[in-house]
Amino acid sequence: MGQVIVVIGDRLGKGQKVAAGVEAAGGKAIVVPGMAADMKLGDVMKAEGASLGISFCGSGGAGAITAQNKYGYKAKYGMRSVDEGVTAINEGCLVLGFGFMDKEELGQRLVEAYNKKYGQA
Template sequence: MSQITVVIGDRLGKGQKVAAGVEQASGRAVVIPGMAADMKLGDVMKAENAQLGISFCGSGGAGAITAQTKHGYKARYGMRSIEEGVTAIEEGYNVLGFGFMDKEELGQRLVAAYLKKHGG
């Protein structure tokens, strides 16, 4: 499998730590710049032909729901733990909405879970 691309959209324009974790796991991270970046998640995923999208905001939902509604990505949102994200990938979701959780471990574990499920 070619390299996995993960798009990260954070309501506050962050996401650099989770991006570092994605890259440590041999993924390619695309961090959407600027405030309200989570709302652009689906558009950037489509443009980048990304396999995974991660949205961060207070509720953990807005960007993921928008990506699902506008582009048909399979989204799970409102998550608060890394384990919930890993389970969502195992269940076939490719857009993950979290409360604010910009951690390297999150990026590493999500890429590892995706590669395990889809071969890589």
């Protein structure tokens, strides 16, 4: 398999720090531009053939739930910590919904967990 592609959708149009973490771990980050970007997460994942999607909003749910309902991606949402995200990847989730948590560590650890699980390390 090739490089891990991670799509990042943030309700406020952010996500640059988590993108830097994804790239530090050797992944390719695609930050969906603009407000309410979390709601476009599934569409962009499908278009880009993404490995993972990360959604950020106040509740940590809307974009992840939308991607799950529209495309059938296994999602976990309402998460508030990096460790919860790593656990979700280990459980086979491909769409991860967080409260606002634009941190480099999050992107880096999620890509590392994905690589470990799917044998790309």
